Amino acid sequence: MTTVLLTGFEAFAGDAANPSGDAVRTLAAEWDGPANLVTEVLPVTFAGAAARLRALIAEHSPDVVLAAGLAGGTAAIRVERVAVNLVDARIPDNDGAQPLDEPSVAGAATGRFATLPTKAIAAAIRAAGIPADVSYSAGTFVCNHVFFTALDAAAPTTHAGFIHVPWATGQAPAGIPSLDLRDITRALRIAIETALTGADDGLVGGALH
């Protein structure tokens, strides 16, 4: 049976919530197949998140790995295409660790591309009426580290990638954009379904700047 590993994150930076973790918990509760869905809410720690993700991939040998995290201040779902082999923490993680200018995986390539069909996923999410774009930087904090780790740890045949989500409505700080948690959850479901069936072939995308 096809296995999908879906992760979100716990709260960080003093926030009370993280919509990525909430959406993963919601999708796990309503999932009705046909793929086997394995879910986890990861700690926002460089050491803990990467180790846990590697253990989950080793245990379940998933066909699809989709990790999700919060990008506070954004207004759309961001389907990340590029993971950089760089850890450069602007704030401490939930362990209090703030590594600077280190590789995510020592000796690995400078960067890696998502092995999910990123353009097809963004288009499918938009077609459902939810704002979504392909993004070319997942930052240099724990999300990018988990994204790079997923690509490093997964088998070459695995489709692996990362999605950044906005704040959920009702949780966002004043004046910060948000999406309904149901739409964030739907976007993750659409991403999984597209990863299992879709391809980027022939889609116009990219970014001018």
Ligand code: PCA
């Ligand atoms: N967002 C952070 C880490 C955890 C999360 O949800 C990031 O973008 O790196």
